[in-house]
Amino acid sequence: MNLHVVAYPELNPADYEWIQSFRRDHNSLYTVIAPHFTIVFAVSDMPAVDFIAEIKKQAQHATAIRFSMRVAVINKDAFSNNFDAFLVPDEGFSQVVKLHDTLYSDKLAPHHRLDISYIPHISIANSPDAQAIKKIVDHCNEKEFAINGLISSLDIINYENRTVTTIEKIRLPL
Numbered sequence: 001m002n003l004h005v006v007a008y009p010e011l012n013p014a015d016y017e018w019i020q021s022f023r024r025d026h027n028s029l030y031t032v033i034a035p036h037f038t039i040v041f042a043v044s045d046m047p048a049v050d051f052i053a054e055i056k057k058q059a060q061h062a063t064a065i066r067f068s069m070r071v072a073v074i075n076k077d078a079f080s081n082n083f084d085a086f087l088v089p090d091e092g093f094s095q096v097v098k099l100h101d102t103l104y105s106d107k108l109a110p111h112h113r114l115d116i117s118y119i120p121h122i123s124i125a126n127s128p129d130a131q132a133i134k135k136i137v138d139h140c141n142e143k144e145f146a147i148n149g150l151i152s153s154l155d156i157i158n159y160e161n162r163t164v165t166t167i168e169k170i171r172l173p174l
Contacts, residue, residue, distance in 0.1 A: 067092025
């Protein structure tokens with residue numbers, strides 16, 4: 001199993017469609033997974049029951065996170081030859097980072113990639129062509145925008161063979 005923790009944000013329908021319009025045309029995972037923040041990246045060497053118990057333990061004091069994204073940035077994917085266009089929250093950024101760090105604080109600590117900076121984001125495009133991604137980022141940033149949302153749950157998922165299966169959902173109180 002390739003276990004992850006993702007957060008599918010609550011967004012207003014117009015913002016969701018705006019994000020999906022980019023993803024539909026430019027993101028290879030568009031048909032695989034909905035817009036999301038990845039909080040814990042692939043863990044393949046831990047039994048699911050142990051992974052779930054650890055996530056529940058570490059998330060027990062977590063609360064819902066309000067965020068606002070006002071910028072797109074380019075990022076080199078650490079796991080492939082792709083470049084990505086990310087929507088990154090300025091409001092809520094620190095809360096998502098702290099949640100990420102909390103989930104990796106005990107039994108998942110050996111899986112925490114300290115060689116990669118964690119940037120909370122929703123990916124809207126990916127390509128091996130850096131200039132194509134730069135154009136998408138520039139297009140997004142031409143006009144002021146604010147996508148406000150709420151992270152009110154964490155989904156423990158298995159991602160294998162381009163298929164996402166939700167194993168468990170953890171609600172986060174407001």
